[in-house]
Amino acid sequence: MSHIIHRNLRQMPPTAVGGAGIVLRDSSGKTYLDASSGAAVSSLGHGHPDVIAAMHRQIDRCAYAHTAFFTTEVAEQLADRLIAGGPQDMGGVYFVSGGSEAMETALKLARQYWVEAGEPQRTQFIARRQSYHGNTLGALGVGGNEWRKRAFAPLLKEALRVAPCYAYRGCGEGMSLDDYTAGLLDELETAVIKAGPDTIIAFVAEPVVGATGGAIPPTPGYFQGVRDICDRHRILFIADEVMCGMGRTGSMYAIGQEGVAPDIVAVAKGLGAGYQPIGAVLAHEAIVDTLRQRSGMFQHGHTYIGHPVAAAAALAVQQVIERDDLLAQVGRRGALLRRMLDEVFGAHEHVGDIRGRGLFLALEFVRDRETKAPFAPEVKLHAAIKAEAMARGLLVYPMGGTIDGQLGDHVLLAPPFIVTPGELSEIVSRLADAVEAAIVG
Numbered sequence: 427m428s429h430i431i432h433r434n435l436r437q438m439p440p441t442a443v444g445g446a447g448i449v450l451r452d453s454s455g456k457t458y459l460d461a462s463s464g465a466a467v468s469s470l471g472h473g474h475p476d477v478i479a480a481m482h483r484q485i486d487r488c489a490y491a492h493t494a495f496f497t498t499e500v501a502e503q504l505a506d507r508l509i510a511g512g513p514q515d516m517g518g519v520y521f522v523s524g525g526s527e528a529m530e531t532a533l534k535l536a537r538q539y540w541v542e543a544g545e546p547q548r549t550q551f552i553a554r555r556q557s558y559h560g561n562t563l564g565a566l567g568v569g570g571n572e573w574r575k576r577a578f579a580p581l582l583k584e585a586l587r588v589a590p591c592y593a594y595r596g597c598g599e600g601m602s603l604d605d606y607t608a609g610l611l612d613e614l615e616t617a618v619i620k621a622g623p624d625t626i627i628a629f630v631a632e633p634v635v636g637a638t639g640g641a642i643p644p645t646p647g648y649f650q651g652v653r654d655i656c657d658r659h660r661i662l663f664i665a666d667e668v669m670c671g672m673g674r675t676g677s678m679y680a681i682g683q684e685g686v687a688p689d690i691v692a693v694a695k696g697l698g699a700g701y702q703p704i705g706a707v708l709a710h711e712a713i714v715d716t717l718r719q720r721s722g723m724f725q726h727g728h729t730y731i732g733h734p735v736a737a738a739a740a741l742a743v744q745q746v747i748e749r750d751d752l753l754a755q756v757g758r759r760g761a762l763l764r765r766m767l768d769e770v771f772g773a774h775e776h777v778g779d780i781r782g783r784g785l786f787l788a789l790e791f792v793r794d795r796e797t798k799a800p801f802a803p804e805v806k807l808h809a810a811i812k813a814e815a816m817a818r819g820l821l822v823y824p825m826g827g828t829i830d831g832q833l834g835d836h837v838l839l840a841p842p843f844i845v846t847p848g849e850l851s852e853i854v855s856r857l858a859d860a861v862e863a864a865i866v867g
């Protein structure tokens with residue numbers, strides 16, 4: 427019996443003992459193609475020698491120094507690099523240890539900004555129904571995933587809600603994408619006006635949705651419209667790029683592809699690429715300047731912020747991405763994977779949608795392609811596909827159809843940026859077998 431409180435308390439997962447490239451190995455010697463990089467984390471694959479060497483060098487030099495007393499060169503270098511390559515006009519970076527902490531930090535930073543700007547009446551966030559922004563109580567309240575929130579609802583501060591941008595289900599028969607997008611933006615602006623724009627801290631959204639729908643890209647113009655509404659009503663726009671950021675969609679930030687810049691952006695998973703736990707929040711210079719000029723501090727902090735070894739890992743990850751031109755590779759390999767998925771699953775009677783950006787792609791499964799009716803939740807098709815895939819030495823990230831009863835089962839594919847064409851074709855072939863076994867079974 428394990429003393430760890432595992433995700434599944436009734437069943438022990440296999441024990442991971444090693445990894446190289448896109449392959450992970452368990453204690454029985456079985457190998458798995460990591461086609462989801464865990465949960466879109468291991469973007470350089472496993473055992474990358476340059477990242478490991480950078481971590482060793484930093485451990486030897488200075489493994490830890492509390493930020494109440496010190497900064498470190500490596501954290502400063504990482505911050506410089508993130509600002510230089512970040513969205514327009516970012517003025518500062520705050521380091522944390524993961525995605526939930528990053529979102530919690532983003533929410534608190536936005537609130538403190540308004541307090542210091544003399545608008546303390548701003549007390550609520552507006553976010554989307556089909557969303558996930560982290561598992562800590564603040565981030566959980568802003569997210570719209572009812573299943574994750576159920577037990578904790580009385581403890582949460584709920585955000586105001588609008589519809590997600592989810593064309594496959596939201597854009598009805600005969601409706602143009604432009605009309606669909608205009609309707610969503612109209613709903614957002616109406617909600618902002620109804621609540622009173624000066625009561626709202628920020629609009630919070632994931633540019634390409636990861637864990638609550640599977641690689642759902644925005645419709646053209648959606649985020650430009652969001653930016654306009656936020657500007658018109660003087661509310662901040664927080665982009666949650668914990669999953670879709672750091673190159674996963676083919677650009678360092680997914681929101682960059684929409685031609686707009688957020689006021690605050692949170693990143694995590696791909697930042698340390700799994701070599702160390704690290705997340706970061708980038709904030710617009712107006713926010714950083716306001717705090718600098720007023721209280722002179724951000725009222726926040728964790729013991730491990732700016733951890734030097736985590737910063738060294740993240741800096742090395744950034745350097746490898748640039749040196750090996752991996753963003754361009756994500757574009758090319760993503761297009762190839764997309765073609766392979768279209769070929770194998772495009773006409774599949776139970777695959778309703780294939781979508782995503784870069785190496786962040788998903789399949790949505792439906793019982794009926796015509797009506798888009800999902801499989802019954804009790805079938806737990808996503809879990810069955812994950813299990814059948816693991817049995818075949820393949821890791822894909824499963825998601826259930828839970829939100830508003832409107833969402834089918836999904837699997838997310840987010841292989842490391844270094845995946846080869848041969849590995850991609852092996853991934854798709856194993857996935858096809860796993861899907862058949864799960865649906866027939």
Ligand code: PMP
Pocket residue numbers: 465524525526527529558559560561632636637666667668669694695
């Ligand atoms: N935001 C988004 C968009 C995420 O996908 C996740 C993790 N799946 C989080 C926040 C929370 O990140 P973490 O699990 O590192 O706390």
